[in-house]
Amino acid sequence: MSIEELARQAKEAAIKLAGADTALKNRALAQIAEELTAAKAEIIRANQEDLKRSQEEDLPEPLMKRLKFDEAKIKDVVDGIKSLIQLEDPIGRTLLSTELDEGLELFKVTCPIGLIGVIFESRPDALVQISTLCLKSGNGVILKGGSEARETNRILAEVITRATGKAGIPAHWLALLDTRSEVIEMLKLDQYIDLVVPRGSNEFVRYIMDQSRIPVMGHADGICHCYVDEDADIEMAVRVVIDSKTQYVAVCNAAETLLVHQKIAPAFLPALREALGDRVELIGCARTGEVIPVVPASEEDWKTEYLDYRLSVRVVAGLDEAIDHINRYGSGHTDSILTRDQRKAARFMEYVDSGNVFWNCSTRFSDGYRYGFGAEVGISTSKIHARGPVGLEGLVIYKYKLIGSGQVASDYSNRVKNFTHKKMNKEFPL
Amino acid sequence: MSIEELARQAKEAAIKLAGADTALKNRALAQIAEELTAAKAEIIRANQEDLKRSQEEDLPEPLMKRLKFDEAKIKDVVDGIKSLIQLEDPIGRTLLSTELDEGLELFKVTCPIGLIGVIFESRPDALVQISTLCLKSGNGVILKGGSEARETNRILAEVITRATGKAGIPAHWLALLDTRSEVIEMLKLDQYIDLVVPRGSNEFVRYIMDQSRIPVMGHADGICHCYVDEDADIEMAVRVVIDSKTQYVAVCNAAETLLVHQKIAPAFLPALREALGDRVELIGCARTGEVIPVVPASEEDWKTEYLDYRLSVRVVAGLDEAIDHINRYGSGHTDSILTRDQRKAARFMEYVDSGNVFWNCSTRFSDGYRYGFGAEVGISTSKIHARGPVGLEGLVIYKYKLIGSGQVASDYSNRVKNFTHKKMNKEFPL
Numbered sequence: 001m002s003i004e005e006l007a008r009q010a011k012e013a014a015i016k017l018a019g020a021d022t023a024l025k026n027r028a029l030a031q032i033a034e035e036l037t038a039a040k041a042e043i044i045r046a047n048q049e050d051l052k053r054s055q056e057e058d059l060p061e062p063l064m065k066r067l068k069f070d071e072a073k074i075k076d077v078v079d080g081i082k083s084l085i086q087l088e089d090p091i092g093r094t095l096l097s098t099e100l101d102e103g104l105e106l107f108k109v110t111c112p113i114g115l116i117g118v119i120f121e122s123r124p125d126a127l128v129q130i131s132t133l134c135l136k137s138g139n140g141v142i143l144k145g146g147s148e149a150r151e152t153n154r155i156l157a158e159v160i161t162r163a164t165g166k167a168g169i170p171a172h173w174l175a176l177l178d179t180r181s182e183v184i185e186m187l188k189l190d191q192y193i194d195l196v197v198p199r200g201s202n203e204f205v206r207y208i209m210d211q212s213r214i215p216v217m218g219h220a221d222g223i224c225h226c227y228v229d230e231d232a233d234i235e236m237a238v239r240v241v242i243d244s245k246t247q248y249v250a251v252c253n254a255a256e257t258l259l260v261h262q263k264i265a266p267a268f269l270p271a272l273r274e275a276l277g278d279r280v281e282l283i284g285c286a287r288t289g290e291v292i293p294v295v296p297a298s299e300e301d302w303k304t305e306y307l308d309y310r311l312s313v314r315v316v317a318g319l320d321e322a323i324d325h326i327n328r329y330g331s332g333h334t335d336s337i338l339t340r341d342q343r344k345a346a347r348f349m350e351y352v353d354s355g356n357v358f359w360n361c362s363t364r365f366s367d368g369y370r371y372g373f374g375a376e377v378g379i380s381t382s383k384i385h386a387r388g389p390v391g392l393e394g395l396v397i398y399k400y401k402l403i404g405s406g407q408v409a410s411d412y413s414n415r416v417k418n419f420t421h422k423k424m425n426k427e428f429p430l
Numbered sequence: 431m432s433i434e435e436l437a438r439q440a441k442e443a444a445i446k447l448a449g450a451d452t453a454l455k456n457r458a459l460a461q462i463a464e465e466l467t468a469a470k471a472e473i474i475r476a477n478q479e480d481l482k483r484s485q486e487e488d489l490p491e492p493l494m495k496r497l498k499f500d501e502a503k504i505k506d507v508v509d510g511i512k513s514l515i516q517l518e519d520p521i522g523r524t525l526l527s528t529e530l531d532e533g534l535e536l537f538k539v540t541c542p543i544g545l546i547g548v549i550f551e552s553r554p555d556a557l558v559q560i561s562t563l564c565l566k567s568g569n570g571v572i573l574k575g576g577s578e579a580r581e582t583n584r585i586l587a588e589v590i591t592r593a594t595g596k597a598g599i600p601a602h603w604l605a606l607l608d609t610r611s612e613v614i615e616m617l618k619l620d621q622y623i624d625l626v627v628p629r630g631s632n633e634f635v636r637y638i639m640d641q642s643r644i645p646v647m648g649h650a651d652g653i654c655h656c657y658v659d660e661d662a663d664i665e666m667a668v669r670v671v672i673d674s675k676t677q678y679v680a681v682c683n684a685a686e687t688l689l690v691h692q693k694i695a696p697a698f699l700p701a702l703r704e705a706l707g708d709r710v711e712l713i714g715c716a717r718t719g720e721v722i723p724v725v726p727a728s729e730e731d732w733k734t735e736y737l738d739y740r741l742s743v744r745v746v747a748g749l750d751e752a753i754d755h756i757n758r759y760g761s762g763h764t765d766s767i768l769t770r771d772q773r774k775a776a777r778f779m780e781y782v783d784s785g786n787v788f789w790n791c792s793t794r795f796s797d798g799y800r801y802g803f804g805a806e807v808g809i810s811t812s813k814i815h816a817r818g819p820v821g822l823e824g825l826v827i828y829k830y831k832l833i834g835s836g837q838v839a840s841d842y843s844n845r846v847k848n849f850t851h852k853k854m855n856k857e858f859p860l
Binding site for chain 1: 838
């Protein structure tokens, strides 16, 4: 089947799925949980094939770790599905109701977006998470996972498709692509696909953002900053900067650049250097180099997401220079100020143009689980629709539904009738 | 100055404007209203220049009418600004507050999107409306109006810039482009411009949607449908269809296609034909042609936005065929079902994938003013961010603001500390 035909079918199914009620969707989620548990042995066998092949192909160790899908991981995703069942259905909520005139009532009601394309890398648990999030929010989904996980992904998609079919979810609501060229095909199908969520390497995400007409929700870069103000508590600042940089270097919310107020630099930088030991390579501006030994930084360093034990460091004249630096070089992801001064914190949080702005805590907190959202679609650095860690609500939009009794616009133009525009507090009744 | 430099300046100003409080923004709006009134003579003089030149260039009559900006129109826009001042500030509202742990509090707070590019045609009042909407929502704006209105637009932009400068709004928050080639330049500047709102001819909107990486909010086509079900009240259906088609043919929410249930076609179509007289040309499928005389319709007609006294007509087997037709050929704008059967209405409103779905009333009601939104940014057929008539809230997004006291993520990974994830009901305190 062509990718276009597959997308057309999935879109048709998505439109039907939009009308599924909460009970049906939750029943289907429970069925998935049950069948994943029942198919445990089969899934682990498929994953072992992937692991074996990937080892022969010398897949790097961190990716091998993410690829592994064992009994414990299966239990995790099943637990995740059980939590998802407990979450409120985001669809069919009346956001606004207005009487336009007697017998002419307007309702703004949440509905699914439609058909979502999701591209993710090694971790097979992402397939389960994303597809169940789409199901709960009534969206169809086309998935493409990392090729290293192809056998695992295939069996997971099969199990999910079978379980939802049994539960009565429209067939074809989920499709799995095999190759990257199929993804390229998919990115052209803006008549069927309403949103693309790329989770993966920056390079590929940026390619998608550049190439497709379909709106994209996600982030290419995570160039996160810590700014240590002159009024910072040095001991706290050292602890927060180290956590922001080193707690997990390979992730988008790890700090890549440290900005330091010139007045505190002579005291703070040596303390940081000592606490870091030789775990982190420091790449610094000339003024940093006057205080501690650093590799000289180039313009390029301020724009680089190292995803490694490296940190670029710049001494700044004050808060406004820090804000300007972040708005110029940052990626709108997560930035934190360390200061005792509440007014400076307020200014930083107001003027730093990022989805997540923090005061006196680690950049690593910007995450759907840590924010208490439970299920997470991803982290978005867009300026519209959804920003920061995105939960189920990122997969939801709304429709206006207007119920009349034969009203025509000309009566209101001719002032035969007049709008009342009364706020109601009424659920959509149909 | 290059367009890039102009956009860079406007973005800088927009970031400052994001911090403006409600009182300052409302003061600036009042100043604009005052200075527009004071500059009345000057504005009318500039507009007369535009009118004279456009007449010499044989601008079509409807466009001449839209171009005209006289004392009454000035009063209208000034009244609009006064209403806008009364609207609640959409910025700085706390949407969510969660205690992640003791002393670690998360707030989701509304903020402006940033810098908006707006492209509009003949009507100079659009310049005033759009720029004051952007001001109220704390966004910078780059405007491009129709070249036929260039003198009027220039003086309006000058007055607004002067008034907001006096009130203390950051300079450069508003910029006016002169030529279409400058717009093409602007569409490349996705590092500065966060959203493009095109209001104008379909062709140009589609060009923008295709060419720019910047997210677009608007609509290219308005292919709206009326579906007359077998259970419709014929008299009501005739009235609603005629209003949907003829009340104002040149607008996006006018009906372009009529779908008729086969069982009601023999009674309904002749009644419609008679009521329409020869005001509207009917272009119909073969089955329509069996009942009333029509111009034969081609596949192309179902995809065409006539914006004229023409209506394509198709007889369908039933509700589901009507829904399929709309989802296939429609533009996701506005579609209305005429029926007495509540279950069919519910099904239509659930499964028609459009921003506005109506029961027993004219498609012409889908409009920000008629919906009671007051100020309107435009009508969107997007599937994300904002859909249908878009008020101020379409220019707003949010940030996550996290206030800590030195917390680091490693303490939570190591289970030294645990998240509490308590819902608070607290405004952001800074």
